[in-house]
Amino acid sequence: MEYNFQFGVLANYLPEFFGGLGLTLFLSFAGIFGGLGLGIACAIISVRGPLFPRAVVRIYVEIMRNTPMLVQIFVIFFGLPSLGVRLSPFTSVLVAIVLNNGGYIAEIVRAGIESIHPSQIEAAESLGLTRGQTMRFVILPPALERVMTPIISQSVLLMLATSLVSAVGVEDLTGVAMIASSETFRTMEIYLVIAVIYICLNFIFRILLNAVGLIVFKRSRQRFLGRV
Amino acid sequence: MSVIQVENIRKRFGSLEVLKGVSMSVEAGEVVALIGRSGSGKSTLLRCLNGLEMIDEGAIAIAGHRMSYNAAELRALRRDVGIVFQGYNLFPHLTAGENIMLAPVQVKRLSKSEARIEAQRCLDLVGLGDRFDSYPDMLSGGQQQRVAIARSLAMQPVVMLFDEVTSALDPELTEEVLAAIEDLAAQGMTMILVTHEMRFARRVADRTIYMRDGIIHEQGPSDSLFAEPQTSELRSFLKAELGQ
Numbered sequence: 001m002e003y004n005f006q007f008g009v010l011a012n013y014l015p016e017f018f019g020g021l022g023l024t025l026f027l028s029f030a031g032i033f034g035g036l037g038l039g040i041a042c043a044i045i046s047v048r049g050p051l052f053p054r055a056v057v058r059i060y061v062e063i064m065r066n067t068p069m070l071v072q073i074f075v076i077f078f079g080l081p082s083l084g085v086r087l088s089p090f091t092s093v094l095v096a097i098v099l100n101n102g103g104y105i106a107e108i109v110r111a112g113i114e115s116i117h118p119s120q121i122e123a124a125e126s127l128g129l130t131r132g133q134t135m136r137f138v139i140l141p142p143a144l145e146r147v148m149t150p151i152i153s154q155s156v157l158l159m160l161a162t163s164l165v166s167a168v169g170v171e172d173l174t175g176v177a178m179i180a181s182s183e184t185f186r187t188m189e190i191y192l193v194i195a196v197i198y199i200c201l202n203f204i205f206r207i208l209l210n211a212v213g214l215i216v217f218k219r220s221r222q223r224f225l226g227r228v
Numbered sequence: 229m230s231v232i233q234v235e236n237i238r239k240r241f242g243s244l245e246v247l248k249g250v251s252m253s254v255e256a257g258e259v260v261a262l263i264g265r266s267g268s269g270k271s272t273l274l275r276c277l278n279g280l281e282m283i284d285e286g287a288i289a290i291a292g293h294r295m296s297y298n299a300a301e302l303r304a305l306r307r308d309v310g311i312v313f314q315g316y317n318l319f320p321h322l323t324a325g326e327n328i329m330l331a332p333v334q335v336k337r338l339s340k341s342e343a344r345i346e347a348q349r350c351l352d353l354v355g356l357g358d359r360f361d362s363y364p365d366m367l368s369g370g371q372q373q374r375v376a377i378a379r380s381l382a383m384q385p386v387v388m389l390f391d392e393v394t395s396a397l398d399p400e401l402t403e404e405v406l407a408a409i410e411d412l413a414a415q416g417m418t419m420i421l422v423t424h425e426m427r428f429a430r431r432v433a434d435r436t437i438y439m440r441d442g443i444i445h446e447q448g449p450s451d452s453l454f455a456e457p458q459t460s461e462l463r464s465f466l467k468a469e470l471g472q
Contacts, residue, residue, distance in 0.1 A: 119313065119315055119317045120317060120319065122280055122313070122317065123313065123317035123318075123319070123376075124319075125280075125303075125306065126278055126280065126306055126309075126310075126311045127306065127330070127331035127335065127379070127380075127383060128303045128304075128306045128307040128331060128335040128383065129303075129330075129331060129334055129335060130299075130303065131299075133334050133335075137319075137330055137334065138319055138330075141321045142319075142320055142321045145321060217321075218321075219320075219321050219363060222363075
């Protein structure tokens, strides 16, 4: 078994790789923050909403968490046109990523909300706060702070999962790698490089998202600064 | 003029009837202690007074509001009725000052700077003027409870309800909380205290109500009630509580 590693050919694809990297970053951020917004909204509905919206949210969350993301992408890109909804590959994967992440985040945030003791709600309502104000100022902030770690883990997993969009021809980092490898046959070199880039992205995302958490949550920030 | 008027209220939890027809009235500036064994209904009665528990029968009028379970009317009532809980229930993600400012800003629509001044004033009242920026978990139980009292005071309530506020505290910390409550009594605040501190009830409350099995079993001016209990049940209760 002798194999000569030749990384040189990759240099020709540098612009494509940067383009792919940009797309991966964009899809990741859109998925993470879009999914976060969607997930928080769904979590609130699933603990406090009226029966019907709550049932809709439950079904949505179960579908997202119990089907592979690749299948979700295929349903939106290949399936919806049969119903007359034709989306570009890029729009399809964007929708799939946000919906997928929203389902997972909804469950995480719901657990956070349910971990808040009912006495907190009694205290807030005894002060005359409305249900909405109680959710916004008393329940959500500590709930989100408590589940910050699982949210960050889920976000990083989502970043890795964006590679699935290459399956419908979207040229993210993985998509570009597929093209480059089929043209150069330097498969091993290309995917090794891609893997290293994903590892780096992983660390960068973790650090960035933790930093965002520390900026948003004053209490966590003070604890962190206290430890340093 | 009575600030609190309770007429023959009943409250059931499932098949268990906790309040079996309670009537009472409290005058402005009066301090009333509710005593009785666990399960006698005294905490439930207190929680009914600000709508945390819904009554099944009877009527309540408090601080100029008739008890209603319409959300907006209940909020209006609660603005005028402060309650302090056994477990403090401070918001852990907010500092002492922010805990106090939240309701004046959100409910009364005070500006941040007005609310800050008011919060500082209320913290000064309970002797914690220097702990504005402390988070609840940096404070002792007694300090947390005093912040909770300050938080209620900041809404400038007409009536204050205290639900066993010292039961979770050791004797030393109990004293500082009781001192804060005594100050309020001296300023003429109308208050109902559910308490196990018999000596405190006797000293601070104008009137004491002894509850037993969901009804008012005996009541009277604190001095005479503690000195000469009329019923054998109250006598044995006081004997057990005071350890004599």
